Amino acid sequence: MYDLSYFRNNLEAIARRLADRGYTLPEDIRRIDAERRAAITESEQLKAQLNAASREIAELRRAGADTTARQQALRETRARAAELESKAAALDEQFQRLLAGVPNLPHESVPAGRSSADNVEIRRWGEPRKFDFPPKAHWDLGPALGILDFERAAKITGARFAVYWDLGAKLERALINFFLDVHTKEHGYREVLPPFMVNSASLYGTGQLPKFAADLFKLEGADYFLIPTAEVPVTNLYREETLEMDALPISLCAYTPCFRSEAGSYGRDVRGIIRQHQFQKVELVKFARPDSSYQDLEKLTRDAEDVLERLGLPYRRVVLSTGDMGFASAKTYDLEVWLPGLNEYKEISSCSNFEAFQARRASIRARAGKKTEFVHTLNGSGLAVGLTWVAIVENYQQADGSVVIPQALRPYLGAEVIRGANLD
RNA sequence: GGAGAGGUGGCUGAGUGGUCGAAAGCAGCGGUUUGCUAAACCGUCGUACGGGCCUAAACCUGUACCGGGGGUUCGAAUCCCCCCCUCUCCGCCA
Numbered sequence: 136m137y138d139l140s141y142f143r144n145n146l147e148a149i150a151r152r153l154a155d156r157g158y159t160l161p162e163d164i165r166r167i168d169a170e171r172r173a174a175i176t177e178s179e180q181l182k183a184q185l186n187a188a189s190r191e192i193a194e195l196r197r198a199g200a201d202t203t204a205r206q207q208a209l210r211e212t213r214a215r216a217a218e219l220e221s222k223a224a225a226l227d228e229q230f231q232r233l234l235a236g237v238p239n240l241p242h243e244s245v246p247a248g249r250s251s252a253d254n255v256e257i258r259r260w261g262e263p264r265k266f267d268f269p270p271k272a273h274w275d276l277g278p279a280l281g282i283l284d285f286e287r288a289a290k291i292t293g294a295r296f297a298v299y300w301d302l303g304a305k306l307e308r309a310l311i312n313f314f315l316d317v318h319t320k321e322h323g324y325r326e327v328l329p330p331f332m333v334n335s336a337s338l339y340g341t342g343q344l345p346k347f348a349a350d351l352f353k354l355e356g357a358d359y360f361l362i363p364t365a366e367v368p369v370t371n372l373y374r375e376e377t378l379e380m381d382a383l384p385i386s387l388c389a390y391t392p393c394f395r396s397e398a399g400s401y402g403r404d405v406r407g408i409i410r411q412h413q414f415q416k417v418e419l420v421k422f423a424r425p426d427s428s429y430q431d432l433e434k435l436t437r438d439a440e441d442v443l444e445r446l447g448l449p450y451r452r453v454v455l456s457t458g459d460m461g462f463a464s465a466k467t468y469d470l471e472v473w474l475p476g477l478n479e480y481k482e483i484s485s486c487s488n489f490e491a492f493q494a495r496r497a498s499i500r501a502r503a504g505k506k507t508e509f510v511h512t513l514n515g516s517g518l519a520v521g522l523t524w525v526a527i528v529e530n531y532q533q534a535d536g537s538v539v540i541p542q543a544l545r546p547y548l549g550a551e552v553i554r555g556a557n558l559d
Numbered sequence: 560g561g562a563g564a565g566g567u568g569g570c571u572g573a574g575u576g577g578u579c580g581a582a583a584g585c586a587g588c589g590g591u592u593u594g595c596u597a598a599a600c601c602g603u604c605g606u607a608c609g610g611g612c613c614u615a616a617a618c619c620u621g622u623a624c625c626g627g628g629g630g631u632u633c634g635a636a637u638c639c640c641c642c643c644c645u646c647u648c649c650g651c652c653a
Contacts, residue, residue, distance in 0.1 A: 144614080175609055179622045186622085189634045193577040206633040213633075227608090377569080502569095 136235060136496040143168060152240050155247045155457040164233050171226040178219035185212055235339075236346055239492040241457045242429070242466040248456025254469070255456070260440065261449030263473045268534045272476030273525045274407035277303065279536050280555040283408070295397070295412045302553045306527070306540075307415065309547035310520050311390050314417040314442055318517055322438040324388035324419060329368035331391055332359040337371040340497030342463035342489075352394045352412075361394035365418035366514045373422060373499045378510065380503035384431050385422040388517065390415070408521050409481065415520040421513040422499065425491065428511035429466070432488040436468045439484045439517040445543045448526050449473040451480055465490045468515075472522065476529040483522040486515025528553075 142149065150160040188209055192202045246255050277283025282303025288296040299307055318324040335358050338344040343351065343363060352361040362368055369389050378385070392415050408414070419438060423431040436452065443450045455467040464487040471480035494500070494509035501510045531539045538553040545551055 139608085172609065175622085179609065182623090183621055185633080189577075192633055196577080202633075209633040 136492060137237065138491075138495065142234070149240060153238065155241060156238055156460065157249060157458050158238050160237065161233050164230070167226060167230050167233065171223065171230045174219065174223035174226050178216065178223045181212070181216045181219055185209065185216055188212075232345070235496075238460075238462045239465050239489065241460060242488070242490075244454075245460070245466050246454065246456045247458075249458040250456070251459045253456035254453045254459055257452045257454055257468070259449075259451040260444060261447070261473070263449050264475065264530060266475065270475035270529065270532060271536070272407060272474075273528045274476075276476075276528050276532055276536060276538070277407075280538070280553060282306070282553065282555075293412075295410070297408050297411060302548065302550060303524075305548055305550075306524055306544075306553070307520055309544055310523050311415065311417060313544055313547050314517060314520075315388060315390055317442055317445070318388040318417070318419060318438060322386075322441070324386045324438075327369060327372070327387050327389045329362075329365065329372070329389055329391065331362055331368075333362055333367050333371065334358050335360070337367050337374065337497075340371050340374050341367050341493050342461075342496065343367065346462060350396055352396055362391060363395050364393050364514075365389040365391040365416060366420060369418060369420040370493060370499075370512050370514065371497055374497040375499075377500045377502050377507055378422065380424060380501040383422055383424045383501055383510065384427075386435075387420045388417060389420070390417050392416075407476075408525060411521065417517050417520065419486075419515050419517040422501075423488075423511040423513055424501070425508060425511050428488050428490065428513060431511075432466065432468070432486065432513055435513055435515050435517075436470070436486040439470055439486060439515050442518060443470065443472060443483070446523070446527065446541050448523075448530055450483070461485075461487065463487075463489050463492050465492065470518075472526045474526060474529050475532075476525075481522065483526065484516040484518050486513070488513045 137149075146160075146165060153160055188205070192205055192209075195202050195205075246253060248254070273283070274285075278285070280303070282300050284298040284300060288298045291298075315326060319326050332354065335344055338351070338360060351363055354360065368391070369387055372387070373385075392413055394413050397410060397412065419435055421428075421431050421435055440450070440452065450470050450472045453469050453471065455464075455469060460467050467485055467487040469482050470484040470486070472483040473479075474481050489512045491509040491511060493512045499510050499512065500507040527541065527544070528538050531541065533539060536555065540548055540551055540553065
């Protein structure tokens with residue numbers, strides 16, 4: 136969502152930069168805005184007349200005069216005003232709908248491009264391990280170890296769900312605790328546990344609605360949706376609130392499950408647990424000062440990278456090109472972890488600065504002296520738990536199919552190796 | 560799920576049809592006084608969207624906003640209907 140007068144006064148420049156994202160501004164947006172303003176002016180002028188006439192009636196009645204005729208006359212004016220008003224409202228709604236569908240402006244440091252092929256690698260950490268045996272994918276390793284079960288998940292629920300057993304389940308739990316501990320104790324985040332369902336106003340605030348309803352699971356008979364990411368409840372914590380500028384940045388982290396219908400993703404990453412309808416994530420969210428939010432994006436991204444490094448998982452950081460960025464983002468770094476089973480780097484965290492785009496939709500401000508302005512919001516995964524699970528199982532697999540647990544995680548898992556019962 | 564009470568500006572809280580965008584107090588901001596702090600006094604103090612205005616600030620002006628939506632009325636914070644939320648009690652479940 137844009138600032139209206141900024142949008143109006145810089146329409147050409149905005150259209151040009153949005154073209155980099157592959158987005159074409161609706162042609163009639165300027166015309167509808169002009170019509171909308173004309174209608175508003177017209178309707179408000181008539182209402183001003185009505186209000187003045189009503190005040191006169193009040194005075195006359197106080198003086199004891201008979202005002203029946205004047206009242207009768209105003210009835211008709213009132214009806215006309217109501218018509219104008221609904222016409223203005225309809226145009227305004229049409230305009231707001233168009234505006235709500237316009238994606239955020241990319242930051243100037245974002246490389247122009249059409250797709251993920253134009254993303255630019257920024258850095259690389261760690262060396263992909265050289266195996267002296269052919270490494271397996273997690274969808275072979277997990278079931279063989281008895282820690283991952285797709286058949287029963289399909290039975291009790293359906294496709295794209297997984298059941299974790301024994302140390303597989305505990306590994307998931309260990310990762311959550313490890314992530315939360317590192318971020319709260321060492322990176323300065325405050326922990327929060329939000330509801331796993333949100334209302335539609337929250338989804339509008341962070342930009343999932345109105346455009347991306349098809350990606351969400353909605354509960355029947357209520358205005359509740361399962362959250363697609365903790366970003367939604369956590370960013371909306373301060374919706375319609377005014378914070379103190381001096382208190383920024385506010386850094387929050389939250390563990391939640393996430394639910395995505397992944398409509399239209401058929402054929403991509405369908406094997407294993409890389410793309411599931413339900414997965415877990417520890418999310419980092421920042422409410423930042425507008426003048427320093429890009430420093431906060433660097434810090435947040437580093438915080439996510441830090442946990443990858445502690446787990447000894449090779450990764451690279453890429454900056455998304457204009458054509459690959461999310462709807463609300465002004466700049467996004469993806470962290471991609473090395474997966475030997477797939478023989479490629481795979482997204483495990485996506486760290487974005489939304490600037491004031493979400494704050495304006497959700498009305499999150501900060502006060503500095505007399506002035507209030509919209510804050511900048513940021514978030515990133517720190518990290519996606521299921522993907523980390525995959526990365527550990529695949530990167531630390533042994534020739535016999537067992538998995539050696541990295542040092543940092545052992546106190547959390549209470550085990551050094553995951554072995555299947557039949558492998559001993 | 561049942562019964563009751565409530566929702567008004569940053570906060571507390573008045574307001575049952577017109578002079579109410581809304582008393583009063585607190586907090587905030589500006590100032591006077593003061594050796595400093597404190598106090599006292601004076602002033603100021605909501606948001607959004609239009610217009611004046613080609614652009615920006617300031618200012619002036621209009622409209623809307625008293626939980627949300629609809630209705631009655633020339634006129635609604637106030638009357639009517641629906642919904643949401645909070646609190647108390649009961650039931651149910653953990």
